[in-house]
Amino acid sequence: MGSKKKIRVLATKPGLDGHDRGIKVVASALMDAGMEVIYTGFRQTPLQVVEAAIQEDVDVIAMSSLSGAHDYLFPKVMELLKERGADDILVIGGGIIPDEDIPALKACGISEIFGPGTNTQDVIKYIKENVKR
Amino acid sequence: MPEKNDLEKLRKAFDEWSKSVEKKLAKRPERKPTFINTSGIPIERVYSPLNVEWLDYLSDLGFPGDYPFTRGVQPTMYRGRLWTMRQYAGFASAEESNRRYKFLLDQGQTGLSVAFDLPTQIGYDSDHEMALGEVGKVGVAIDSLEDMEALFRDIPLDKVSTSMTINAPAAILLAMYIAVAEQQGVPQEKLRGTIQNDILKEYSSRGTYIFPPKPSMRIVTDIIAYCSEKVPNWNTISISGYHIREAGSTAVQEVAFTLANGIAYVRAALDAGLHVDAFAPRLSFFFNAHLDFFEEIAKFRAARRLWARIMKQRFGAKDPRSMMIRFHTQTAGCTLTAQQPQNNIVRVAFEALAAVLGGTQSLHTNSMDEALCLPSEQAVQVALRTQQIVGHEIGVTETVDPMGGSYYVEELTRQICERAEDYIKRIDEMGGAPAAIEKGFIQKEIQDSAYAYQREIEKKERIVVGVNSYQVEEEKPTNLLRVDPAVRVSQVEKLKKLKAERDNSKVKETLESLRQAAEGKDNLMFPIIDAVKAYATLGEICDTLRAVFGEYKGVAAFGS
Numbered sequence: 187m188g189s190k191k192k193i194r195v196l197a198t199k200p201g202l203d204g205h206d207r208g209i210k211v212v213a214s215a216l217m218d219a220g221m222e223v224i225y226t227g228f229r230q231t232p233l234q235v236v237e238a239a240i241q242e243d244v245d246v247i248a249m250s251s252l253s254g255a256h257d258y259l260f261p262k263v264m265e266l267l268k269e270r271g272a273d274d275i276l277v278i279g280g281g282i283i284p285d286e287d288i289p290a291l292k293a294c295g296i297s298e299i300f301g302p303g304t305n306t307q308d309v310i311k312y313i314k315e316n317v318k319r
Numbered sequence: 320m321p322e323k324n325d326l327e328k329l330r331k332a333f334d335e336w337s338k339s340v341e342k343k344l345a346k347r348p349e350r351k352p353t354f355i356n357t358s359g360i361p362i363e364r365v366y367s368p369l370n371v372e373w374l375d376y377l378s379d380l381g382f383p384g385d386y387p388f389t390r391g392v393q394p395t396m397y398r399g400r401l402w403t404m405r406q407y408a409g410f411a412s413a414e415e416s417n418r419r420y421k422f423l424l425d426q427g428q429t430g431l432s433v434a435f436d437l438p439t440q441i442g443y444d445s446d447h448e449m450a451l452g453e454v455g456k457v458g459v460a461i462d463s464l465e466d467m468e469a470l471f472r473d474i475p476l477d478k479v480s481t482s483m484t485i486n487a488p489a490a491i492l493l494a495m496y497i498a499v500a501e502q503q504g505v506p507q508e509k510l511r512g513t514i515q516n517d518i519l520k521e522y523s524s525r526g527t528y529i530f531p532p533k534p535s536m537r538i539v540t541d542i543i544a545y546c547s548e549k550v551p552n553w554n555t556i557s558i559s560g561y562h563i564r565e566a567g568s569t570a571v572q573e574v575a576f577t578l579a580n581g582i583a584y585v586r587a588a589l590d591a592g593l594h595v596d597a598f599a600p601r602l603s604f605f606f607n608a609h610l611d612f613f614e615e616i617a618k619f620r621a622a623r624r625l626w627a628r629i630m631k632q633r634f635g636a637k638d639p640r641s642m643m644i645r646f647h648t649q650t651a652g653c654t655l656t657a658q659q660p661q662n663n664i665v666r667v668a669f670e671a672l673a674a675v676l677g678g679t680q681s682l683h684t685n686s687m688d689e690a691l692c693l694p695s696e697q698a699v700q701v702a703l704r705t706q707q708i709v710g711h712e713i714g715v716t717e718t719v720d721p722m723g724g725s726y727y728v729e730e731l732t733r734q735i736c737e738r739a740e741d742y743i744k745r746i747d748e749m750g751g752a753p754a755a756i757e758k759g760f761i762q763k764e765i766q767d768s769a770y771a772y773q774r775e776i777e778k779k780e781r782i783v784v785g786v787n788s789y790q791v792e793e794e795k796p797t798n799l800l801r802v803d804p805a806v807r808v809s810q811v812e813k814l815k816k817l818k819a820e821r822d823n824s825k826v827k828e829t830l831e832s833l834r835q836a837a838e839g840k841d842n843l844m845f846p847i848i849d850a851v852k853a854y855a856t857l858g859e860i861c862d863t864l865r866a867v868f869g870e871y872k873g874v875a876a877f878g879s
Binding site: 207215255 | 437438440441448449450451452453456457521525526527565566567653656657658690691692693766769770773777783786787795796797799801802804873
């Protein structure tokens with residue numbers, strides 16, 4: 187990761203959940219930290235998320251779900267990323283996600299889950315330290 | 320009002336007092352250089368009659384039940400009857416939710432409030448691809464009249480009032496409710512309750528829209544027209560600031576954007592040929608109760624005064640009921656913390672108290688565990704008990720509007736009115752709320768406030784106990800309430816069986832009538848009721864309307 191190239195992030199909400207306050211706040215904070223952020227809006231299918239990520243050539247996908255559908259949607263996104271050989275993208279998640287669900291999400295390749303009360307500076311730091319390309 | 324001479328004396332005394340305080344500040348400064356609330360209103364060191372010189376008791380406040388209703392919409396308020404205690408609930412299947420409703424009614428709850436899952440709210444049956452992962456998660460899954468029958472089994476619909484948080488497909492769920500009532504032998508004239516039916520805030524804040532704004536507004540006015548004739552005790556719409564606030568707005572923005580939406584609905588109903596006093600008494604509202612105690616109380620009072628004036632002056636309403644804001648309140652979900660969740664009980668209690676001191680007609684108190692998961696039965700019970708304690712134990716219900724006359728609250732009420740009016744004027748100039756939403760103006764304002772709020776927390780200018788201060792190492796909570804993924808499987812099975820057993824030619828026929836009505840101008844409620852009774856599914860009905868109206872794709876409202 188060269189210091190000249192800006193980190194590109196796809197901020198997105200897979201599923202039907204419209205609670206976008208959190209993802210927009212995170213997106214604003216990432217922009218203020220010098221990253222390029224593409225926000226897809228909500229109601230995205232996992233396929234749309236993956237296609238947007240590949241098309242926009244992002245380094246990071248940050249996705250959020252507050253409806254409890256993360257247990258289906260997040261692994262589905264990972265599965266499609268692998269199918270397309272784009273699993274070098276750093277994927278992080280946030281929202282209302284019970285702690286007991288986190289091990290399964292990490293097992294399918296999601297790097298980190300950020301819950302309610304997260305400081306956006308921690309997200310920024312995490313991305314900078316872990317971005318893979 | 321104080322006499323002029325008294326005011327002069329007071330002003331002199333105040334100046335002297337201020338000077339002496341200023342002198343001491345060098346040694347003992349205040350905690351902050353400036354005090355300012357979430358709406359950006361600067362807060363004075365102290366309030367006195369000098370701050371409310373403007374106040375004209377009869378025209379600004381009036382007595383409870385009198386215009387402009389600042390002090391309350393009923394003359395006796397809670398001395399007559401407490402607010403309706405109404406906990407929003409619903410998850411998994413209709414059978415499971417029915418059990419929760421009976422539990423809540425057994426615990427002394429006085430009204431029902433139905434939460435639907437996202438596929439239902441966006442008009443997809445449980446077997447639709449878009450529904451994968453979402454069935455039964457944030458509410459109950461309703462695919463057809465069959466599910467609605469199970470949802471209200473053994474609950475007499477002439478005895479309870481039911482609120483349904485449903486917007487884009489509101490007409491369909493109302494039609495199902497009417498059909499279930501009919502099966503119970505309850506005529507629709509007797510039904511009491513509310514459908515949210517507030518599509519404008521879906522575009523700006525909540526996200527469960529289906530159709531573009533224009534046909535959506537037509538559906539809203541069709542419902543208003545139908546109910547004003549056939550379901551006279553039904554609240555046809557619940558114009559909601561709640562979600563605007565949850566999305567991050569300030570208190571002033573909550574009032575302003577909600578009332579701007581209200582103006583748009585009134586305008587649409589008038590344009591459809593209805594008379595203002597024929598429908599306006601059945602418009603209801605829904606606000607958030609956030610943490611800043613006095614700002615919230617003032618907000619509720621300001622909303623009442625402002626709406627009364629709008630209805631009287633702008634729309635020429637004659638019936639006082641057309642000028643009253645009757646509202647439901649929910650404590651602010653966004654103020655709950657996942658850290659030390661028991662602290663949420665205290666937050667919710669203060670928010671509930673603000674709602675009651677603000678004169679709410681009904682109230683939902685959030686459960687302590689809602690930043691983590693769906694509320695457990697025990698958590699819901701504590702939340703309901705909180706309302707009962709406020710209602711019965713602490714004496715705040717014994718007189719009407721006990722905060723009335725507080726120099727601080729009256730001045731805050733005025734400032735919130737004034738700032739909200741400024742916003743409404745700007746929105747008027749843009750062509751009204753639908754145009755302001757289409758431009759992304761309202762979304763942008765909310766988004767900026769949300770980001771500013773978060774930055775205050777991160778800079779510790781705003782303390783959130785347990786989150787940015789007073790943290791502890793804590794055990795991760797376990798045994799959270801979860802929805803069994805089998806719900807989807809059984810809903811899909813039910814749909815298959817239903818489609819095999821119902822009279823499919825009847826379904827086809829009713830959907831065809833609906834399509835024709837949608838293409839023309841007839842009120843959509845009639846063909847929707849017919850389709851629902853023929854057991855057409857929610858998805859089929861919405862697809863019929865999608866084919867005519869199209870789907871809304873959203874506005875890109877993010878950015879700086």
